[in-house]
Amino acid sequence: xxxxxxxxxxxxxxxxxxxxxxxxxxxxxxxxxxxxxxxxxxxxxxxxxxxxxxxxxxxxxxxxxxxxxxxxxxxxxxxxxxxxxxxxxxxxxxxxxxxxxxxxxxxxxxxxxxxxxxxxxxxxxxxxxxxxxxxxxxxxxxxxxxxxxxxxxxxxxxxxxxxxxxxxxxxxxxxxxxxxxxxxxxxxxxxxxxxxxxxxxxxxxxxxxxxxxxxxxxxxxxxxxxxxxxxxxxxx
Amino acid sequence: xxxxxxxxxxxxxxxxxxxxxxxxxxxxxxxxxxxxxxxxxxxxxxxxxxxxxxxxxxxxxxxxxxxxxxxxxxxxxxxxxxxxxxxxxxxxxxxxxxxxxxxxxxxxxxxxxxxxxxxxxxxxxxxxxxxxxxxxxxxxxxxxxxxxxxxxxxxxxxxxxxxxxxxxxxxxxxxxxxxxxxxxxxxxxxxxxxxxxxxxxxxxxxxxxxxxxxxxxxxxxxxxxxxxxxxx
Numbered sequence: 001x002x003x004x005x006x007x008x009x010x011x012x013x014x015x016x017x018x019x020x021x022x023x024x025x026x027x028x029x030x031x032x033x034x035x036x037x038x039x040x041x042x043x044x045x046x047x048x049x050x051x052x053x054x055x056x057x058x059x060x061x062x063x064x065x066x067x068x069x070x071x072x073x074x075x076x077x078x079x080x081x082x083x084x085x086x087x088x089x090x091x092x093x094x095x096x097x098x099x100x101x102x103x104x105x106x107x108x109x110x111x112x113x114x115x116x117x118x119x120x121x122x123x124x125x126x127x128x129x130x131x132x133x134x135x136x137x138x139x140x141x142x143x144x145x146x147x148x149x150x151x152x153x154x155x156x157x158x159x160x161x162x163x164x165x166x167x168x169x170x171x172x173x174x175x176x177x178x179x180x181x182x183x184x185x186x187x188x189x190x191x192x193x194x195x196x197x198x199x200x201x202x203x204x205x206x207x208x209x210x211x212x213x214x215x216x217x218x219x220x221x222x223x224x225x226x227x228x229x230x231x232x233x234x235x236x
Numbered sequence: 237x238x239x240x241x242x243x244x245x246x247x248x249x250x251x252x253x254x255x256x257x258x259x260x261x262x263x264x265x266x267x268x269x270x271x272x273x274x275x276x277x278x279x280x281x282x283x284x285x286x287x288x289x290x291x292x293x294x295x296x297x298x299x300x301x302x303x304x305x306x307x308x309x310x311x312x313x314x315x316x317x318x319x320x321x322x323x324x325x326x327x328x329x330x331x332x333x334x335x336x337x338x339x340x341x342x343x344x345x346x347x348x349x350x351x352x353x354x355x356x357x358x359x360x361x362x363x364x365x366x367x368x369x370x371x372x373x374x375x376x377x378x379x380x381x382x383x384x385x386x387x388x389x390x391x392x393x394x395x396x397x398x399x400x401x402x403x404x405x406x407x408x409x410x411x412x413x414x415x416x417x418x419x420x421x422x423x424x425x426x427x428x429x430x431x432x433x434x435x436x437x438x439x440x441x442x443x444x445x446x447x448x449x450x451x452x453x454x455x456x457x458x459x460x461x462x463x464x465x466x467x468x
Binding site: 070072074075078080082083093094097098103104126127130133134136137138140141143144145147148150151152154155156157193235 | 301303304307308309311323326327332355356359362363365366367369370372373374376377379380381383384385424
């Protein structure tokens with residue numbers, strides 16, 4: 001939270017990341033320098049905590065690289081992943097806006113590089129920039145679609161639909177072709193809320209349909225993103 | 237005339253109205269209109285353009301989806317006093333769900349152009365919409381959590397208590413005109429299981445089940461019950 005004078009200047013990666021953000025480009029010069037003067041960055045390894053449930057929200061998180069998972073542990077110790085943030089996404093706005101303690105843990109799923117906007121800066125942007133508020137509406141709305149899709153799949157559809165939704169959550173929303181998604185299969189199972197065995201069956205089915213393939217040596221899945229989008233629509 | 241009065245009453249008690257200027261209130265009053273529906277009638281078909289933001293003046297609506305094989309599930313029950321549909325209106329997309337009256341209902345319609353104008357013109361309104369989206373997001377995340385972790389009784393307790401979410405549904409009455417079948421669709425479980433779950437909640441003194449309705453006796457108790465079932 002503190003912004004000591006020894007705070008290092010934003011790295012070139014961080015600057016380039018901010019420059020790609022439509023809300024950032026829409027800010028006045030003054031607000032842009034507020035962001036540059038208060039932004040922090042950090043890297044994290046697989047399994048590192050980014051924020052813990054029950055703690056105050058200190059930052060708004062932009063993901064420069066990697067995957068973060070929002071997860072929760074049930075009374076029997078079982079864990080489930082409720083959401084995965086992918087490269088280019090922003091998160092943590094929910095608790096900041098509600099001014100409440102975080103409800104869920106946030107953990108790095110892969111090695112990751114994060115941009116951290118302090119709570120005070122977030123609040124200033126929210127109060128001063130219409131474009132920033134539009135951006136918040138947009139990302140919340142998009143996430144809502146993801147949650148409703150997963151809920152519907154869980155209640156009504158075969159497990160394949162949950163896998164399709166999970167893969168689309170991990171893939172670039174704007175992807176026009178195939179994409180390599182490299183996360184461990186048991187993590188994929190936690191996102192689907194399914195057993196690892198059942199996820200395997202669903203992956204085989206998608207391979208048979210040509211929606212997913214893998215290169216034998218690697219654990220990564222190569223996903224036909226437009227194909228999966230059509231799958232989700234056609235099964236509807 | 238009475239319908240106009242009902243519309244004015246709903247707008248008058250809506251939290252988002254408080255931050256508007258008199259010009260803005262005037263335009264809302266001018267542009268909004270109402271329609272009445274019989275129980276079972278479709279208010280908005282799935283796939284229809286999202287031309288309006290909706291408010292419930294009287295009655296009860298549900299937001300649901302039906303799959304190709306005829307199975308249906310309810311994402312939300314919308315009691316009187318609530319406004320909803322801001323997501324689809326903001327995106328300007330076809331409604332990804334259907335809106336159906338569960339019982340005889342009167343619905344307020346605010347045109348999309350007016351809604352978007354308010355967001356651009358009024359900072360308090362825009363803030364309210366963001367809070368609304370945020371509350372809905374929190375609700376859906378918790379629904380998925382509840383689906384994965386809770387037994388059927390916990391899931392029913394959560395869904396009933398969420399009908400009283402202060403941001404989303406500020407005007408809900410303790411007497412809920414929901415059939416057990418509707419509760420089943422709302423919480424995503426079979427009717428037999430709903431019956432058992434309601435029996436458990438009744439035995440715990442949290443609700444009273446009457447024909448075609450559920451009365452919530454202890455809302456805080458219901459909330460505690462639904463959290464206790466999943467908290468680590």
